[in-house]
Amino acid sequence: MTAPEIPAVPVRLARRPIVGGLVVPWITARTPEGRYRFGAVDHHRHVRALQDRLCQTCGDELDTARIVFAMRDSDLPLLVSPEPGMHPVCAAYSASGCPMLAGRMSHYRTTPLAAQLTEADATFHGDPTGTRPAAPAERWHLLWATGYRAFTNPLTGQRAAMVLPDQILRIRPIGPPPPLCPADHAPDSETGPESTPGPERSSS
């Protein structure tokens, strides 16, 4: 068995570099010195992935029959993903390997890996603008779709993916509810798009 916070790397991701035991997503930005910045998204790759239907994790073309998006509670009502899609296998890896997606950041905060990622400003799957800081209370979901439309989100000015209701194959919450938000974040519905207001739209 692999340690729970270090999932096995799927074949599709075998060519990707690995830092701290985790695959570095294709979309991850780098510093001028070439170091990976886990909290930051490469803007050019972000746009290109959305436009050319590339997987944000491995960088290869998506199979348009099954595209997986990672969406937060606040993304679901709009069916808009600020991030590009993923292959099912890449999404499964991200869901188990990414501390934010798996909702385990607080749980593992004291481990060297998480500490390292936190230090590296790790909000994997953060948005490219940095305007949506990691919100531990928000739950992540995987959404399987048969397609999407790339558009410029008027709320953010950023390119994003819009999924139509009839393109949705299924929606599944990732992992257990985040451990650090027991009472003040009542889960009224797991996937109910209408019931969840976006909790933090920063007005600054």
Ligand SMILES: [Zn+2]
């Ligand atoms: Zn992929």
